[in-house]
Structure formats: C-alpha cells, structure tokens
Amino acid sequence: MSLHAHPVGLADRFRSVRDLSAALVSRLSDADASVQSMADASPAKWHLAHTTWFFETFVLRDHVPGYVLHDARFPFLFNSYYEAEGQRHARDRRGMITRPHLDEVLGYRAAVDAAVLDALDALPDVARDLVALGCHHEEQHQELLLTDILHLFAQNPIAPAIWEGARKVPVQMPGPMGWIECGAQVTEIGHDGDGFAFDCEAPRHATLLSAHAIADRTVTNGEWAAFIADGGYADPRHWLADGWAWVKADAIDAPLYWERAEDGGWTRFGLDGRRAIDPAAPVTHVSFFEADAYASWAGARLPTEAEWEAAAAGYDPAVGNLLDAAGPVEPRPSADGPAFFGDVWEWTGSAYRPYPGFRAAEGAVGEYNGKFMSGQFVLRGGSCASPRGHVRASYRNFFYPHQRWQFTGVRLAKDL
Known part of the structure; x- marks a missing residue:
C-alpha cells in the first residue's frame, strides 16, 4: 500500500469513518443485521465486526504493548481471508453467527475505538499508516454493507425500504451519447x-x-x-x-x-x-x-x-x-x-x-x-x-x- 501520506487529523478521520458505519446500520434490527442472503454477501453485523477486528489485530495487538483482545473468540469469527491469521469461520456460513448480537458488536466497536484513539499519538508511523489503511478498508466495507443489505431486503416479500427515497423530480432524458x-x-x-x-x-x-x-x-x-x-x-x-x-x-x-x-x-x-x-x-x-x-x-x-x-x-x-x-x-x-x-x-x-x-x-x-x-x-x-x-x-x-x-x-x- 502507499501509506506514507495520511491526514494530519488522523483521529478525526478515524472517528468520522467509524461513525458513518454505525449510522448506516442505525435503522436495522438485530435480525436485519444477522442474516446472510447469499454466499457473496455478508451480514451487516459481520461487516461491523470485521472492520473492528482489522484495527484490533493489525494496530492494537501488534503495536500496543500489553493489549488484551476484547474477546478471544472474535478473531475466528471475524477474520475474512487472511491465511496468515489462522483458521476462520466459513464465509458462506456467516449468517449463522447469531451471537454475538448487534448490541455486543457495537460494544466491541466502542471498546476498540477507545483503545485506538487512546494509543494513536504514541503509535509508531507504521501503525499510524495501518490506521489510515483501516479507514480505507472500512470505507470499502461500508459500500459492501449497503449492497449486501439491498440484496437481503430484495429477498423479503414485502419489499421493505431502509430509507424513504427523495421525491422524484422530472428529469429530461439525456440527449444522444457524446x-x-x-x-x-x-x-x-x-x-x-x-x-x-x-x-x-x-x-x-x-x-x-x-x-x-x-x-x-x-x-x-x-x-x-x-x-x-x-x-x-x-x-x-x-x-x-x-x-x-x-x-x-x-x-x-x-x-x-x-x-x-x-x-x-x-x-x-x-x-x-x-x-x-x-x-x-x-x-x-x-x-x-x-x-x-x-x-x-x-x-x-x-x-x-x-x-x-x-x-x-x-x-x-x-x-x-x-x-x-x-x-x-x-x-x-x-x-x-x-x-x-x-x-x-x-x-x-x-x-x-x-x-x-x-x-x-x-x-x-x-x-x-x-x-x-x-x-x-x-x-x-x-x-x-x-x-x-x-x-x-x-x-x-x-x-x-x-x-x-x-x-x-x-x-x-x-x-x-
């Protein structure tokens, strides 16, 4: 990765990315956030936890002396595809992770957020670069979270909406392609x-x-x-x-x-x-x-x-x-x-x-x-x-x- 240039306000960047993920799931129930609609998609709860695992593993565990994992079971549940990090839960069975429930995952996020922000100023440059990488990684998962929710809700016979759409304003059809x-x-x-x-x-x-x-x-x-x-x-x-x-x-x-x-x-x-x-x-x-x-x-x-x-x-x-x-x-x-x-x-x-x-x-x-x-x-x-x-x-x-x-x-x- 080209990681040697990250914003001066890295703490603010970290907070804003993490806050947006929480906002994206604010309208979801625990059931909404737990179901997996197909093998290519992941539950919203898993996205929230996996991005947190990334910061906990590559920043806190590896660069903060004495850090103790929030829950020793979580690396197996929330590692995605990193072979170097050992065994992990099968991707196509992420929807079976009914526990921890959504509130516990949000609590996991809050604990890791506090630990990252507390350690940030003292982190070596390589770890600060990993915080920057983790923010970009989480932004990728924010998009995946939305598209996975869309696929999930499309399977529901009542066709539920997450957000009310803006009122459509008539738009003239574009002219011939230039x-x-x-x-x-x-x-x-x-x-x-x-x-x-x-x-x-x-x-x-x-x-x-x-x-x-x-x-x-x-x-x-x-x-x-x-x-x-x-x-x-x-x-x-x-x-x-x-x-x-x-x-x-x-x-x-x-x-x-x-x-x-x-x-x-x-x-x-x-x-x-x-x-x-x-x-x-x-x-x-x-x-x-x-x-x-x-x-x-x-x-x-x-x-x-x-x-x-x-x-x-x-x-x-x-x-x-x-x-x-x-x-x-x-x-x-x-x-x-x-x-x-x-x-x-x-x-x-x-x-x-x-x-x-x-x-x-x-x-x-x-x-x-x-x-x-x-x-x-x-x-x-x-x-x-x-x-x-x-x-x-x-x-x-x-x-x-x-x-x-x-x-x-x-x-x-x-x-x-």
Whole structure:
C-alpha cells in the first residue's frame, strides 16, 4: 500500500469513518443485521465486526504493548481471508453467527475505538499508516454493507425500504451519447505516489493507447430497456460463450432487481423500496457479461481500464453522486457535462491482473489485493454507495464477470 501520506487529523478521520458505519446500520434490527442472503454477501453485523477486528489485530495487538483482545473468540469469527491469521469461520456460513448480537458488536466497536484513539499519538508511523489503511478498508466495507443489505431486503416479500427515497423530480432524458476522442499515444496510468492508494494501483507505468473514443456518460435505464425490447437477452450473437451459458442457466432477462409492473413497464428494487425505473438514471446491477453484450448490441465495446483512467484523470473524483451520509442511496440522472465518478461502478474490458513491477507487501496485509488477481474484471469510478473521497482515477475495483449485486453499470467505447 502507499501509506506514507495520511491526514494530519488522523483521529478525526478515524472517528468520522467509524461513525458513518454505525449510522448506516442505525435503522436495522438485530435480525436485519444477522442474516446472510447469499454466499457473496455478508451480514451487516459481520461487516461491523470485521472492520473492528482489522484495527484490533493489525494496530492494537501488534503495536500496543500489553493489549488484551476484547474477546478471544472474535478473531475466528471475524477474520475474512487472511491465511496468515489462522483458521476462520466459513464465509458462506456467516449468517449463522447469531451471537454475538448487534448490541455486543457495537460494544466491541466502542471498546476498540477507545483503545485506538487512546494509543494513536504514541503509535509508531507504521501503525499510524495501518490506521489510515483501516479507514480505507472500512470505507470499502461500508459500500459492501449497503449492497449486501439491498440484496437481503430484495429477498423479503414485502419489499421493505431502509430509507424513504427523495421525491422524484422530472428529469429530461439525456440527449444522444457524446464521445470524447483520444488519438493513439503512450500514456501513464497507475498511482503516482501522492497520497493514499491500495497496492494494486501501483506502480505507475507507461501503456499504449490506440485511437479510440469513450462515451461522455453511462448507459441509462431507458437505453437498457430498449436493449431488452429488441431481444438483447435472447440473441446469442451479442454474448460471450460464458455469458450466454449464464443467461440460459439462470434465466437472466433483465438487470438484477428489475421486475415487470402490471402495466408492462419496468420497476426496480432499491434501498428506498420498489419503484418504477427512472429512464434517465444510469442502469445498474448488471454483470460484466451483460455489459459486454449491451456494448456489442450498441455497436461499441467496453473501454480498457487504461482508456478509462486517461479520460477520467482530468476530472475531480470528489465530485459526483457519492455517499456522504446515511440516507437514500441510488444512481441519479447525469448532471450537465461529462462525469466519471459516482453513480455506478463502470465495467471495463480489462482483466484484473498485476501492473508491471507489482509486488505484494510483506505479512498479512500483503493478502489484501494481490491474491485475487485471477478471473476477475476491473471496474472504475465509484458508485452512489462509495464514500466521497474514497475513489480516485487510479482506483481499481474488481469482481467476477457474473456478479451484479454491486452498483455496477456501463460506459461505452469504440475504436477510431
């Protein structure tokens, strides 16, 4: 990780991140926070405890002499995938952890928070860097917490809302998609070493771009509905072989959470309950397979991650529809002008693999990203559930090509 630059106000940063996680679950019952809706998702309670385990393990246990674990059973329950930290509870059975209950987990968080803040000024630089890493790690879990709650509530027959959505203001459908052209060139991508970044974002390196154009916005719900109406999910010409097999095996015919209304229109389920789709808003909850098929149908392709980063580098990553506080979370119709950050994570056509010269860090934190560089595709830009300030042009998210429970969408590209 690039950990050598963290905010001067590290204590304030730590408090604000931890407070936001607590706020995100403030409307949940213990049952809401304990259930696991599928193997890819985790209970909200587990996210709260795992992020706390991270601080307790890598900061307090390893760098505060005499620290005693809050509960010696918790490392087994709340370790995620760190082999160096020993045995752990099976990921697909996290929903069986009915005890400790939510109040006990919140008490665990409070105790670890107090210990970290008490020790912070005396911590060595390496431990303060780990506090900074832990804050970024928790922000990743805040997004996962929201998308996992969404998936859980979508299984409930009464379609409950966590937050009441804002009253919809009519928005004019965006005009035809515009294109940002880029000539053939050698450019540099990857983190430049200024400020925080995860290890997979480095090292910065030169890459060749062929002449291409990238869309100035993402694909909308209305445009996706046209793809469906034109038989896009029933035409194998547009699909990769693995994608077509997935469509047939799972009877996929629309984005995740879309359903037909009685009048024949489309509805979607969100954190504000089930509502009619907003045709002008970015389509979301689509897999890489779907994104690639749509691009083929539209006579385009998905951008490479290098094309995406080169185009996004001139835009402010703090501007856009990102997560600021606990409240309604939903992609919104695009504002004026090109935008590259927020609303939906954008699938690229690039496999998630190491950059030239990548080296995983020593120790358990070296397991953070590198060992997942197999069989997944890169997404860029952040979403409406990504905390503001968390993403940057070099940020690489990654998921398997069939996964779509995250806020994932599509930006097109084409060759020139």
